[in-house]
Amino acid sequence: MTIAELAPKIAARKITSEKVTENCLATIAELNPKLNAFITVTADAALARAREADKEIAGGRYLGPLHGIPLSIKDLIDCKGTPTTAGSLVRKDHMASSDAPVTRRLREAGAVLVGKTNLHEFAFGTTSEDSGFGPARNPHDPTRSPGGSSGGSGIAVATGMSVGAVGTDTGGSIRIPAAACGVVGLKPEWGQISATGVVPLSRQLDHVGPLAASVADAWVLLNAMLPAAGRVNALPETSSLKGLRFGMPTAYLFDRLDADVERTMLATIEVLRSKGAAIREVALPHANEIATVYLHLVLADAAEYHARTLESRPQDYTPNVRVRLEMARYVLAEDYIRALRGKSIIAKEVDRALHGIDVLVCPALSIPAPPIGAATMPVKGGNEAVRTLMLRCTQPFNVSGHPAISLPCGTTPAKLPVGLQLVGHKGRTPALVQAALAVEKVISGVS
Amino acid sequence: MTVAEWLALAKADAEKRGLPDLIPALEGLAKATEQLRAADWNDRADHDLKDARDDDHR
Numbered sequence: 001m002t003i004a005e006l007a008p009k010i011a012a013r014k015i016t017s018e019k020v021t022e023n024c025l026a027t028i029a030e031l032n033p034k035l036n037a038f039i040t041v042t043a044d045a046a047l048a049r050a051r052e053a054d055k056e057i058a059g060g061r062y063l064g065p066l067h068g069i070p071l072s073i074k075d076l077i078d079c080k081g082t083p084t085t086a087g088s089l090v091r092k093d094h095m096a097s098s099d100a101p102v103t104r105r106l107r108e109a110g111a112v113l114v115g116k117t118n119l120h121e122f123a124f125g126t127t128s129e130d131s132g133f134g135p136a137r138n139p140h141d142p143t144r145s146p147g148g149s150s151g152g153s154g155i156a157v158a159t160g161m162s163v164g165a166v167g168t169d170t171g172g173s174i175r176i177p178a179a180a181c182g183v184v185g186l187k188p189e190w191g192q193i194s195a196t197g198v199v200p201l202s203r204q205l206d207h208v209g210p211l212a213a214s215v216a217d218a219w220v221l222l223n224a225m226l227p228a229a230g231r232v233n234a235l236p237e238t239s240s241l242k243g244l245r246f247g248m249p250t251a252y253l254f255d256r257l258d259a260d261v262e263r264t265m266l267a268t269i270e271v272l273r274s275k276g277a278a279i280r281e282v283a284l285p286h287a288n289e290i291a292t293v294y295l296h297l298v299l300a301d302a303a304e305y306h307a308r309t310l311e312s313r314p315q316d317y318t319p320n321v322r323v324r325l326e327m328a329r330y331v332l333a334e335d336y337i338r339a340l341r342g343k344s345i346i347a348k349e350v351d352r353a354l355h356g357i358d359v360l361v362c363p364a365l366s367i368p369a370p371p372i373g374a375a376t377m378p379v380k381g382g383n384e385a386v387r388t389l390m391l392r393c394t395q396p397f398n399v400s401g402h403p404a405i406s407l408p409c410g411t412t413p414a415k416l417p418v419g420l421q422l423v424g425h426k427g428r429t430p431a432l433v434q435a436a437l438a439v440e441k442v443i444s445g446v447s
Numbered sequence: 448m449t450v451a452e453w454l455a456l457a458k459a460d461a462e463k464r465g466l467p468d469l470i471p472a473l474e475g476l477a478k479a480t481e482q483l484r485a486a487d488w489n490d491r492a493d494h495d496l497k498d499a500r501d502d503d504h505r
Contacts, residue, residue: 289486292479299476319468327472330457332448338483345488 003163003217007065013057017068020163021050021112024070028114028161035137035146037155039075040082041115046070049112056110064233065220067110072162074150075116076123077208078197079103086199087119087149089132089316090309100197102166102208102225109224114162117152121321123168123201124302125149126176126390129372130318137372138180140416144369147180147390149173153211154181164221165211170201171294172364172394174209175406179365179419182408184440185211186218186433187394189426190401193225202301204343205294205398215407215436222429236434241442242276244435245357252287253362253393256379260412265363268409268420268443272361275442282353282360284396286346291388293346294395296339299328343399350400354425359435363393364406364419393421403429405436409443450480 001020009015025043032038053068078084078096080103085091099107107113118136120128128151129135136151138144139158146155150167154177157165167174169187178185186209193208200206210221216235223231248254248269257265273279284290306325314322353360367377367389376383397404402423409420422439424432448456454477461469490497 286486286488289482292483292486295476295479296483323466323468323472326461326466326469327476330453330460330473330476332453332480335480335483338486338489341488342483342486 001163002213003065003069003220004214006069006163007067010068011057011062017050017053017112018047020068021046021070021114024114024160024162027159031139031159031161034142035139035155035159036118036134037136037152037159037161038072038115039085039087039118039133039152042082042113046112046114053110053112063110066106066224068112069110069164070112070114070162071106072115072117072153072156072165073103073113074119074153074165074167076119076168076199077103077166079113079116082116084116084199085132086123087121087131087133090313092132098197101194103197105225106166111224117150117156117165119152120149121318122199122306123149123170123173124321124324126172126387127370127372128152128177130320132316132318135372138369140182141369144371144416145180147177147365147369150177150211154178154183154185157181157183157211157213163213164217166221166225167209167211168195168198169207169209169398170205170298171391171398174207174211175364175394175404175419175421176390178211178406179408179417180369182417183211183213184215184218184408185209185406186222187397187404188222188429189403192230192403192429193222194227200301200305202298204301205298207398215405215433215440218405219433232430236430236437238437238441239434240276241272241438244277244359244438246272246277246279246359246361247282247353247357248279248361249284249287249353250281252284253396256366256384256389256392257363258367258377258379261363261366261368261418264410264412264418265420269361271443272439279361280357282357284346284349284353286342286349287396289342290346290396290399291391293339293342294391294399296331296335297343297399300331300336303328303331346396347400350396350402350423351426359432360423362421362423364421365390366392368412368414368416368418397423402426403432405432407436407440450477450484453477453480
């Protein structure tokens with residue numbers, strides 16, 4: 001069930017938070033041994049908080065739509081009294097001494113935290129298979145990746161282990177698992193939600209945001225995660241698609257798609273057009289340089305954070321992540337500066353692409369969830385690295401900092417979810433959500 | 448330092464440290480760095496500045 005469905009029932013005491021939480025915990029007990037979505041389950045604390053929420057509501061102290069709602073938190077984000085492992089044995093003995101601001105705000109909104117979800121080690125990967133706590137698995141096909149790095153978050157929402165989840169996104173780590181697991185993932189504008197108390201990958205590219213079962217739920221979560229002064233409590237009114245102006249960056253973002261993803265994506269765009277959306281092509285002139293800009297920024301930033309543990313306890317990293325971090329230490333300062341310059345140029349080009357339109361529309365993930373262990377996937381007659389393919393459609397908007405949302409838009413013939421991405425203007429995340437609500441209404445069931 | 452010189456030094460260092468798995472990763476990074484250095488936003492000290500489209504840097 002969604003937050004939108006549960007919240008009024010909890011508020012009206014037609015169902016208890018305790019019952020909803022028990023259901024989530026039962027689903028975790030049943031599915032987690034197979035899917036490995038959670039590193040830590042806080043069952044006792046969650047049930048105690050749920051009972052307390054029920055008492056508060058019975059006493060007339062209803063806090064709002066997240067009151068009594070079970071959520072999961074990516075194990076990269078501090079929750080007081082539980083470890084923040086970052087999916088790594090490097091941090092297996094860590095214990096958070098305080099809540100990250102985002103955790104604190106969700107608790108203040110009355111949420112019930114059921115546990116900490118698995119991820120690609122230190123958020124440094126797109127598949128969630130390189131975790132010190134074992135690979136997370138896709139609920140639609142457990143031989144495949146759930147995407148990453150917030151893989152456990154995507155699984156938790158897709159299966160009902162939690163009603164909503166909090167993830168992080170440095171190159172696509174909310175939107176990629178959302179697309180691979182068939183849920184909604186919202187990466188806000190850079191800096192919109194505090195990343196304090198979140199283990200960094202790249203401080204200039206890291207974003208914190210929600211994964212949810214619907215666009216409306218993602219909005220409720222986002223709103224609670226914002227500082228009080230930035231909240232817009234009412235859900236943006238769903239607009240009609242008629243008159244909404246979409247820009248399609250066809251060159252680059254549509255040119256390395258798996259055939260099934262491409263078919264679904266083009267069918268979805270035709271549906272939008274048939275419902276009155278105005279769609280035109282737009283350009284990102286330096287799109288081909290985005291991947292190399294991203295790579296040099298994320299490597300150098302990660303190297304700075306990991307240097308000391310890489311020297312003192314390299315054996316505690318998973319082999320693939322260790323190699324990438326070792327590589328990171330060879331980036332030269334002059335190349336880092338070139339990448340910073342490119343970042344600024346690319347951000348301006350995304351602004352220009354958005355000029356005169358409401359949102360960009362493009363895929364969230366260029367391939368269906370890849371098999372666990374796959375190094376390459378076939379695309380357009382050749383084989384390309386899984387990591388490169390998975391980051392291709394999402395990382396531009398980490399480099400640029402624009403808000404972006406992934407929402408399910410159908411499935412491949414193998415029943416694997418496909419995700420559509422919408423990208424909004426900076427400073428206008430509510431308008432992006434409004435467009436996503438309109439799109440969500442018309443695209444369910446495209447395949 | 449050219450990318451080729453950088454790659455030779457980095458590979459020698461990886462071998463010295465007993466990290467042979469690092470070498471293919473460094474070769475991939477070298478290709479990405481070549482592309483970054485070839486980007487048309489990079490200035491040359493013997494040419495006019497290219498920052499007309501990037502005014503935040505002035």
